[in-house]
Amino acid sequence: MNWRMKKLYVILLAVALPLSLLSFQAAAVEVERVVSPQGIEAWLVQDHSNPVVSVRLAFRGGAEMDPADKAGLANLAASTMDEGAGEFDSQTFQQILADQSITLRFSASNDRFGGEVTTLTENLDQSMDLLRLALTQPRFDDEPVARLKSQLIAGIQSDSQRPGKLAYNAFFKAMFPDHGYGRDSDGTVESVTGLTQADLKAFVHTRLARGNLVVGVVGDVTPERLGALLDKTFGTLPAQPTTPRAADVVPNATGRVQVIELDVPQSTIVFGQAGLKRDDPDFYTVLVMNHILGGGSFTSRLYEEIREKRGLAYSVGSDLYPLDHAGLILGSVGTENARVAETLDVLRSEWTRMATGDVSAQELNNAKTYITGSFPLTFTSTGAIARVLVSMQINGLGIDYLDHRKAYIGAVDLAGVKRVAAEYLHVDKLDIVVVGKPAGIVPSP
Amino acid sequence: MTKTLLRICVVGALALGLWSGQAMAGVFNPETFTLKNGMDVVVLPNHRAPVVLHMVWYKAGAADEPKGKSGVAHLLEHLMFKGTPKHPDGEFSKLIAQHGGEENAFTSLDYTGYHQTVASDQLEMVMELEADRMTHLVLSAEDVATELAVVLEERNQRLEGKPAARLSEQAMQKLFPKGHPYGRPIIGWRAETEALSREDALSFYKDHYAPDNAILVVAGDVDVAEVKRLAEKYYAPIPPRGLPKRAPLTTDAPIIGGETVLRDDRVKQASWSEHIIQPSLTNGETRRVAALEVLSELLGSGGTSRLYKALVIERPLAVSVGTDYMASARGDGQFVFYASPRPGVSLDEISKAVRLETQRLVDEGLADGELARIKKRMLADAIFSRDAMKAGAYAIGGALASGHKLESVEDWPEHIGAVGEQDVLDALNAVLAEPRRITTKLLANGKGDGA
Incomplete structure (x- = not known):
C-alpha cells in the first residue's frame, strides 16, 4: 500500500465556512462546514492544542434494516470491517493500527452504522486511508468472520442470563412486534451462525453510501487538509444506499x-x-x-x-x-x-x-x-x-x-x-x- | 446518576496509560501547592471548553475500615450527600443541578473521591459546598436507614445477581486472607453492612475526613492563581486533625491459594483466571513495575498481543484471552491472566495453553523490534490521555490518594522508555516463580470443566 505517497498529493482547495460560534461564556467552540471539491461535507471544530484528531461518522440506517433471518448483520459487519481490507489481511491490518496507535472501529445501533477514527496528527493521512479501505474493500476473510461470530455468539449467550438485557429485549419485542426495532440488534445464536461473507459484502455495498453519510471532525487539522481527505476517503463510496429504510411504526403500548x-x-x-x-x-x-x-x-x-x-x-x-x-x-x-x-x-x-x-x-x-x-x-x-x-447533522x-x-x-x-x-x-x-x-x-x- | 464504586484496576489503567510526546517532559505538567493545613492541591489548566472539574480525594477507602465494619467507607460516601447545617436536606445536589452541574462520588479500596463538573464560573459554588461538608456533615438515623437500603440494593445490583462478581468476591479472600482488607469487597460483607449504624458512619468520617488527609484536584478552564485564591478562602480555614500516617499495607499471612470454583445455571460462557501477587508502586520490588506493564501489554493487551494471536487466532481455543497488571494499589499489586474458551474446550486446556504460550516467551525471548513497537504504542497513549480534561485529574488524584508520588505519573514515560528486553524477561520469570497465586473458574452447573 502506498499510503506514504499520499502526503505528496496536491491538496485541492476546500470550501470552509465558519458558520457557528458556540459562546458559553469566555471561550467558544467554532463549528465550520467543510465541503470537499467533490461535494462531501463534514463539520469541523479545529483544536490545535494537542496533536490528536478525532473523526466520527455515521450512516443513516442500522440494525432496523437487518432482515429477520439475518438479525445481527449490521453488528457483525461493524465487528469485521476492521479485520482486514484491501491487500491487508486481518492481522496485518490490526498490526498497523496497533503500531501507529490508531483507533479505527465501527458500531451498529438501531438507526445508525457508526465509525470512529482517533489518531495522532502525524498519522492522519494513513488513518483515513485505512478507513477508506475498511469502508470500500473489506475482505471478510473466513478466519476473522468465524472468530468474531464465535465471540458475538458467546456474548449473546451470556446476555441471555443478564436481567437488564432480558428486560429490554422483552420490552422492545412487545412494543414493536413486527418491526426491526423489536429484534435484538445483536441477533440470535441462530441468525448470527447463519450469516455469510456474501451477506457482509452485500451489507457494505447496499447500505454505506455518500448519500446517507455524515461526518464530524475535531482536533488538529485544517479545513483545507480535511477537505482533501474527505474526497480520498469517501469519494469512491456509492452515491446512494440501495437498501430501503424500515417503515415508521406506532409503539404497541397497552399497559401490559x-x-x-x-x-x-x-x-x-x-x-x-x-x-x-x-x-x-x-x-x-x-x-x-x-x-x-x-x-x-x-x-x-x-x-x-x-x-x-x-x-x-x-x-x-x-x-x-x-x-x-x-x-x-x-x-x-x-x-x-x-x-x-x-x-x-x-x-x-x-x-x-x-x-x-x-x-x-x-x-x-x-x-x-x-x-x-x-x-x-x-x-x-x-x-x-x-x-x-454527528448527532447535530443526523438530526x-x-x-x-x-x-x-x-x-x-x-x-x-x-x-x-x-x-x-x-x-x-x-x-x-x-x-x-x-x-x-x-x-x-x-x-x- | 449513580454514586459508584471504583475498582482499583480502573484507575490503574488510567494511571498507567500515559506519556508525553515531548522528550521527557511531564505527562500532564500540573501546578501543585500545599495549604497550611496540609491539604495538597493539584491544578491542571485546560481551556478547550469553559468547564471545570473539581475533585476532593480522601486518603481513606474500604481498606481503611475498622474490623467488622466493612462497607462503612462506601456507606459514608452515599451519606455525604445528605446535608450540613448550612446546606441541609440534600441541598448539595439540588444546587449543583440547578446550576447545570454534574456530580458524583466513588469509593475504592484505597480512597474515596467526590467530584463535580460545572461551568467555570461556578467553581466557587462547588468549592464552598465541598469544603462545608468536609467537617459539617449532619446525619439523622432515618437518613442512614434509608441509605442503607439503597446500598443493599446496590449490592444486589452489582454482586448478588452476577455469578462472575460473586466468584471474584469469594476468590479475593484466598489471595488476601486473614482479615487483609483487600480480601473483602468494597461494598462490604452483607451481614456487616446491614448492621452499620449512624455512629459507625460518623466515626469513620471523624477518623478520615480532614484537610490533612485530602487532595484537591481542579482541572479545566481555570488558572492557578484563581484556584489558590478560592482554596485559601474555603479549604485553608479548616483546621488539620493531625491524623496518624497510614501504615504500610503489607501482610505476612500465608495466602490460601488454590482454586475457587463457582458453578451457576446462569453461566453460559465459562471463564478462567489466575491472579498472582506482584509488586506495586509501593510494595515489593517496585523497580520491576514498568517492566511488568510492558510485559502485560505485549503478552495480553488487545488483538495483536501474543496470547490473543496464539489462542484466539492461530489455534482457536478461546473467544477471549488477556492479561492485566494492577500496579497502582496502596498494597500489593496483581498480575492477572484470564481466558474464556470456545465451545468444546475445557478450562484446563485453556489454562495449559496460556502457560505454554507464556513459556514460549521465556524460551525464545522477544522478537526483533517487538519491544520497540510496544513501547512506542504505550508512550503514544499519553498524548491521547491529554485529550480528555478528566484523565489527568483521575490519574494524579488516584496516585496521590494511594500514597504514590506525583512523579509516578509524570515520569512514567522515562520509566517505560528505560525498560529493556532482559527486564521484561526477568519480570516474566518473577511472575512465573511467584507462589502467591490463586485460580478462579466460572462454570455452568453440571457441565464438566467448561467443555
Whole structure:
C-alpha cells in the first residue's frame, strides 16, 4: 500500500465556512462546514492544542434494516470491517493500527452504522486511508468472520442470563412486534451462525453510501487538509444506499405487565410508553417534562420518591428514546423482589401526578437551568465534541444549533409542560417488564 | 446518576496509560501547592471548553475500615450527600443541578473521591459546598436507614445477581486472607453492612475526613492563581486533625491459594483466571513495575498481543484471552491472566495453553523490534490521555490518594522508555516463580470443566 505517497498529493482547495460560534461564556467552540471539491461535507471544530484528531461518522440506517433471518448483520459487519481490507489481511491490518496507535472501529445501533477514527496528527493521512479501505474493500476473510461470530455468539449467550438485557429485549419485542426495532440488534445464536461473507459484502455495498453519510471532525487539522481527505476517503463510496429504510411504526403500548422468572435477589424493571421523535415540535417541552419526572440527575421525582425517600432502589430514571421511525419514553429501576409491588405503585403514582399537571414553576426553572447548563460539560474531549457534530447533522439541527439550543429550552413554559404531560403520560398504557422473582406481581394475560 | 464504586484496576489503567510526546517532559505538567493545613492541591489548566472539574480525594477507602465494619467507607460516601447545617436536606445536589452541574462520588479500596463538573464560573459554588461538608456533615438515623437500603440494593445490583462478581468476591479472600482488607469487597460483607449504624458512619468520617488527609484536584478552564485564591478562602480555614500516617499495607499471612470454583445455571460462557501477587508502586520490588506493564501489554493487551494471536487466532481455543497488571494499589499489586474458551474446550486446556504460550516467551525471548513497537504504542497513549480534561485529574488524584508520588505519573514515560528486553524477561520469570497465586473458574452447573 502506498499510503506514504499520499502526503505528496496536491491538496485541492476546500470550501470552509465558519458558520457557528458556540459562546458559553469566555471561550467558544467554532463549528465550520467543510465541503470537499467533490461535494462531501463534514463539520469541523479545529483544536490545535494537542496533536490528536478525532473523526466520527455515521450512516443513516442500522440494525432496523437487518432482515429477520439475518438479525445481527449490521453488528457483525461493524465487528469485521476492521479485520482486514484491501491487500491487508486481518492481522496485518490490526498490526498497523496497533503500531501507529490508531483507533479505527465501527458500531451498529438501531438507526445508525457508526465509525470512529482517533489518531495522532502525524498519522492522519494513513488513518483515513485505512478507513477508506475498511469502508470500500473489506475482505471478510473466513478466519476473522468465524472468530468474531464465535465471540458475538458467546456474548449473546451470556446476555441471555443478564436481567437488564432480558428486560429490554422483552420490552422492545412487545412494543414493536413486527418491526426491526423489536429484534435484538445483536441477533440470535441462530441468525448470527447463519450469516455469510456474501451477506457482509452485500451489507457494505447496499447500505454505506455518500448519500446517507455524515461526518464530524475535531482536533488538529485544517479545513483545507480535511477537505482533501474527505474526497480520498469517501469519494469512491456509492452515491446512494440501495437498501430501503424500515417503515415508521406506532409503539404497541397497552399497559401490559410481563414477568420473566430469573433466580436473582433483585428484580430489574423496564417501563415505558410511546414518546416522540427528535424532529417533533414538542421535543424540547417533553425533554423538560421528563427531566422533572425521571431525568438525569440526583433530583428527579422518581429518584426522590423511589430512592431518597424510600430506599427502594439504587438506580432509577426515565429518558426520552427518540428513534427514526418511532419515539419512546423509557425507564428502568432495580429493586428487591419483595418490594417490586411497592416500587411500581410509587412509579405509577408519580406518572399520574405528572400527567395531571402538578408541576411548579420552580421545578420547571430548575430543569431548564440544568438542561441548559449541563450540555457544554460534555465538550471536554475531541471525541465527545465530534459525536455532538454527528448527532447535530443526523438530526437536522442546523450548524448554528449550539447557538440556539439555550433559547429552545428557554422557550418551554409551564403551560406547555402541563399540556405535554397530559398528552404523553398515560399510566394505563405504561408497559412494564419485570425480570426476577417479584412477589405479588400478576402478569397480564 | 449513580454514586459508584471504583475498582482499583480502573484507575490503574488510567494511571498507567500515559506519556508525553515531548522528550521527557511531564505527562500532564500540573501546578501543585500545599495549604497550611496540609491539604495538597493539584491544578491542571485546560481551556478547550469553559468547564471545570473539581475533585476532593480522601486518603481513606474500604481498606481503611475498622474490623467488622466493612462497607462503612462506601456507606459514608452515599451519606455525604445528605446535608450540613448550612446546606441541609440534600441541598448539595439540588444546587449543583440547578446550576447545570454534574456530580458524583466513588469509593475504592484505597480512597474515596467526590467530584463535580460545572461551568467555570461556578467553581466557587462547588468549592464552598465541598469544603462545608468536609467537617459539617449532619446525619439523622432515618437518613442512614434509608441509605442503607439503597446500598443493599446496590449490592444486589452489582454482586448478588452476577455469578462472575460473586466468584471474584469469594476468590479475593484466598489471595488476601486473614482479615487483609483487600480480601473483602468494597461494598462490604452483607451481614456487616446491614448492621452499620449512624455512629459507625460518623466515626469513620471523624477518623478520615480532614484537610490533612485530602487532595484537591481542579482541572479545566481555570488558572492557578484563581484556584489558590478560592482554596485559601474555603479549604485553608479548616483546621488539620493531625491524623496518624497510614501504615504500610503489607501482610505476612500465608495466602490460601488454590482454586475457587463457582458453578451457576446462569453461566453460559465459562471463564478462567489466575491472579498472582506482584509488586506495586509501593510494595515489593517496585523497580520491576514498568517492566511488568510492558510485559502485560505485549503478552495480553488487545488483538495483536501474543496470547490473543496464539489462542484466539492461530489455534482457536478461546473467544477471549488477556492479561492485566494492577500496579497502582496502596498494597500489593496483581498480575492477572484470564481466558474464556470456545465451545468444546475445557478450562484446563485453556489454562495449559496460556502457560505454554507464556513459556514460549521465556524460551525464545522477544522478537526483533517487538519491544520497540510496544513501547512506542504505550508512550503514544499519553498524548491521547491529554485529550480528555478528566484523565489527568483521575490519574494524579488516584496516585496521590494511594500514597504514590506525583512523579509516578509524570515520569512514567522515562520509566517505560528505560525498560529493556532482559527486564521484561526477568519480570516474566518473577511472575512465573511467584507462589502467591490463586485460580478462579466460572462454570455452568453440571457441565464438566467448561467443555
